[in-house]
Amino acid sequence: MLQLVADGLIVGSVISLGAVGLTLTYSLLRFANFGHGELLTWGAYLTLAFLGLLLAGAEMAPIEPFSFGWPLLVALLLALPATAAIALAVDWALFRRLARHGSAITLVIASFGAALALRNLVQFIWGTLPEYYTREIQIAIRVLPRDVLGGLRITPDQLLVLGLTAAVVVALHLFLTYSTLGRAMRATAMNPSLARLAGADVAKVARATWVIGAALACIAGVFAGLTGQIRPMLGFDLLLPLFAAAILGGIGNVWGAVIGGLIVGLAESFTVPLLGAEYRAAGSFAVLIAILLLRPTGLFGARA
Amino acid sequence: MSALSAREVVAGYEPGLPIVKGASLTVAAGEIVTLLGPNGAGKSTLAKAIAGLVPVFSGSVTLGEADITGAPAHLLLRRGLGFVPQTENVFANLTVRENLELAASLAGLNRRAAREEMFGFFPDLARLARLGAGRLSGGQRQMLAVARALLVKPAVLMLDEPSAGLSPKYVAEVFAMLARVRESGVAILLVEQNVKAALGLADRAVVLVDGEVRLDEQAGPLLGDPRLAALFLGSREHG
Numbered sequence: 001m002l003q004l005v006a007d008g009l010i011v012g013s014v015i016s017l018g019a020v021g022l023t024l025t026y027s028l029l030r031f032a033n034f035g036h037g038e039l040l041t042w043g044a045y046l047t048l049a050f051l052g053l054l055l056a057g058a059e060m061a062p063i064e065p066f067s068f069g070w071p072l073l074v075a076l077l078l079a080l081p082a083t084a085a086i087a088l089a090v091d092w093a094l095f096r097r098l099a100r101h102g103s104a105i106t107l108v109i110a111s112f113g114a115a116l117a118l119r120n121l122v123q124f125i126w127g128t129l130p131e132y133y134t135r136e137i138q139i140a141i142r143v144l145p146r147d148v149l150g151g152l153r154i155t156p157d158q159l160l161v162l163g164l165t166a167a168v169v170v171a172l173h174l175f176l177t178y179s180t181l182g183r184a185m186r187a188t189a190m191n192p193s194l195a196r197l198a199g200a201d202v203a204k205v206a207r208a209t210w211v212i213g214a215a216l217a218c219i220a221g222v223f224a225g226l227t228g229q230i231r232p233m234l235g236f237d238l239l240l241p242l243f244a245a246a247i248l249g250g251i252g253n254v255w256g257a258v259i260g261g262l263i264v265g266l267a268e269s270f271t272v273p274l275l276g277a278e279y280r281a282a283g284s285f286a287v288l289i290a291i292l293l294l295r296p297t298g299l300f301g302a303r304a
Numbered sequence: 305m306s307a308l309s310a311r312e313v314v315a316g317y318e319p320g321l322p323i324v325k326g327a328s329l330t331v332a333a334g335e336i337v338t339l340l341g342p343n344g345a346g347k348s349t350l351a352k353a354i355a356g357l358v359p360v361f362s363g364s365v366t367l368g369e370a371d372i373t374g375a376p377a378h379l380l381l382r383r384g385l386g387f388v389p390q391t392e393n394v395f396a397n398l399t400v401r402e403n404l405e406l407a408a409s410l411a412g413l414n415r416r417a418a419r420e421e422m423f424g425f426f427p428d429l430a431r432l433a434r435l436g437a438g439r440l441s442g443g444q445r446q447m448l449a450v451a452r453a454l455l456v457k458p459a460v461l462m463l464d465e466p467s468a469g470l471s472p473k474y475v476a477e478v479f480a481m482l483a484r485v486r487e488s489g490v491a492i493l494l495v496e497q498n499v500k501a502a503l504g505l506a507d508r509a510v511v512l513v514d515g516e517v518r519l520d521e522q523a524g525p526l527l528g529d530p531r532l533a534a535l536f537l538g539s540r541e542h543g
Contacts, residue, residue, distance in 0.1 A: 190397045193377075194392060194393060196356075196376075196377040197355065197378075198381065199382055201376075
């Protein structure tokens, strides 16, 4: 029982971070970006590439008790701006041009195209075989004995993912609540025209939103790679859970996306023993449908 | 010299389909000019064109001595032009305090000092500081929207129908507040449908019909003037 909760929260952490980026870009740019999942994939692969450059063939000395060493963290820091650059490039080349004349549906379809292109580019560069940041085998720590609600075992990497996700979400909350740019992002999401009158450069705010959304996607991608495999389909496979989490929490609501992500992760985790692993996604969607039937605007959505 | 001047402004949403067709007006420091006209006359479009939200196809807009024709809207508040739109004029997802602090920070001001100054001017807002702006009443929203525009000490304040949707009590409150703002030397351009209230407050009235200025006179004597009724009823023979 507790093991299922822990597994669900770990998967949910990755989904939460991805969903926050998705919900931020949706609320500011007013379209559902189906290419967001690929930013997770690119974040994971760019970190892998920077890690390769940093190690230059040498072995990575792990920081005990984790499976990875400092080079992975440095590689992640390098991959953050690189992933953001990809998001800005796609916006510049595609979305910003189409937004001038096209409708929201044009942008949605364009985002499908961008997703395909980005995913195929990953396959072209890195191939389709799974990759790993480290080949170290981690032994899960027994946190609770088997006779307490079925017991709980968790690896240090998984614990770190949980802790860092919480830290990132709190940092984002503080940024959105207290910084001028964060407040301008919230104001622009509410009313772009009024935000301009209040002195906000809406184009700059939109760029900042892409950068933050992509950085969160990069972190989520690395967490997914660290607790599983790095594959070209990593982001695509997470896309529907990301949307489920964002919609569940109320599209545009950051805390909603976080809670939505954790609920989707837990629903997936509990579906496995009840219905089987092949129904994993079905479980989370059943929860999504049930909540939307009760609250059509999502858990924390104020506006439809 | 005028604080705000629009000369022969042609503006609209689509090129070739102007809504404002060569309108001119001026507002001096410490003066309230009300922009009146029937529905669809182009009053709001002219205000939005001055504020940089609607394209100006020809003509010019000057703020003091600076030409601000077609300037990006986000730069105008800092340059001294505050605009309060008719609807959705506060950020409902931000608190009262955040609404004020955001405008102050974006203008490069000390946000605490600017906020406290506005709370001094509008004590009711100080009481509501932590409340979400979405929970304010219509009159309180207008007050917050005006405070947000005023905190950068603009030379010109433009308001698009601040009385719309308000009860007579709130209209009186908002107009009394505008009279106080005028005393501080701010030039005010007031777009209004509430002709009686606007003429009672303003120093001068500009009447716009079909995108063109038909009257530009002292406000007080216009109240009850048959030319005004004729213009509002669509007759052009008096224009």
